[in-house]
Amino acid sequence: MNYIETKNEEHGNKIKLFYEDYGEGQPVILIHGWPLSHKMWEYQVEKIVDAGFRCISYDRRGFGDSDKPWEGYDYDTLASDLNDVITALGLSDTIIVGFSMGGGEVARFIGKYGTANVSKAALISAVPPFMLKTDNNPDGLEKEVFEGFKKEIRKDRAGFLAGFGDKFYNYDKNKDRVSKDQKHYDWSIACRASSKATLDCVDSFGLTDFREDLKQFDVPTLIVHGDDDEIVPIDIAGKKSKDLVKDNTFEVIKGAPHGLIMTHKKEFKEILLRFLKK
Template identity: 85%
Template sequence: MNYIETKNEEKGKKIKLFYEDYGEGQPVILIHGWPLSHRMWEYQVEKIVDAGFRCISYDRRGFGDSDKPWEGYDYDTLASDLNDVITALGLSKVVVVGFSMGGGEVARFIGKYGTANIEKAALISAVPPFMLKTDDNPDGLENEVFEGFKNEIRKDRQGFLAGFGDKFYNFSKNSSKLSKDLKHHHWAIACSASPKATLDCIDSFGLTDFREDLKSFDVPTLVVHGDDDEIVPIDIAGKKSKELIKNSTFEVIEGGPHGLIVTHKDELNEILVRFLKS
């Protein structure tokens, strides 16, 4: 198994991040959503490699096959982990692709480290610019939404994740596009995550303001969002990211739920590969 060690430590011990690395060519880093792992990219990796790119997908700390420390789930630390992946693998001219929570890593990384090693970026169903409702972000979600997530997880994490999966894919509308077995597979991946990481990341993706980070983007950026996303609504996320990122292309997937990586994989893959080759 492939691991890199982060510079950040937990009680004097460095954190190991698991990654998979396939193909040759320009590197594309895929950053998964909450509460999944690199395995969520199953239907994208082959297309990216076959298109002539090197595809690297890694597990965020606390998820998948990476170490599961008690702390370190804020976006500054997560962006530092991404920087360690790029540095450890000696990458340049990278295309960073973030899904949902993973879009926050892309945003904070560029805001904090710049784009010296980044050639393009992509945000898919991503949480930036700012999910929380505040006086200067009146269209955001009430904090009670995120507190409700945490309360339900503390009560019955596995039950919450099953219901979340239904909403993730708008399963009642898209049951012809994915099986119950695939949905159950993703539920099992989510259940394997650290309970502490699952909780802490809710505050990270729900309460972190990425608006200034997005203003730092100076590379071509793809923003993809489904117009039927019930987890990260397009009006508070994709549309506003498009407005804040100077050199961006905005693609709306009609009828796409949050988990369009599966339900609308053919359309998404065509959009993503076209952007990579552009």
């Protein structure tokens, strides 16, 4: 198994992050969503490698096969982890692709470290620019939404994750596009995550303001969102990111839910590969 050791010791000992690395060519890093792992990218990795790219997917700390420390789930630390992946693997001219919570890592990484080793970025069903409703972000979600997540996770994490999976895919509307077995597979991945990481990341993706980070983007950026996303609504996420990122390509997949990389694999594959090759 492949691991890199982080350099960030702010939250105690260094930790190991699991990653998979396939193909040759320009590197593409895939950053997974909450509460899954690199395994969520299964149907994209093959297409990216076959298109002539080097595809790297890693597990966020606390998830998948990476170490599961008690602390360190804030976005500054997660962006530092991404920087360590890029540095340890000696990457340059990198394309970084973040799904949902992973879009936050993309945003905070660029805001904090810049784009010296990055040539393109992609935000897929991503949480930026700011999920929380505040006086200067009136279209956001009430804090009670995220507190409700944490309450249900503490009460019955497995049960919460099963219900989240239904909403992730808008399952009743997309039964012809995604199987019960896939939902169960996702559930099993999510259940393997650290319960502490699962909880702490709710505050990270729910309460972190990425608006200033997005203003620092100076590379071509792909923004993809489904217009039927019930987890990260397009009106408070994708559409607002489009207005903040200077050089962006904004793609809306009609009828797509949050988990569009599974329900709308064909449409998403075409959009992503077109952007990677452009």
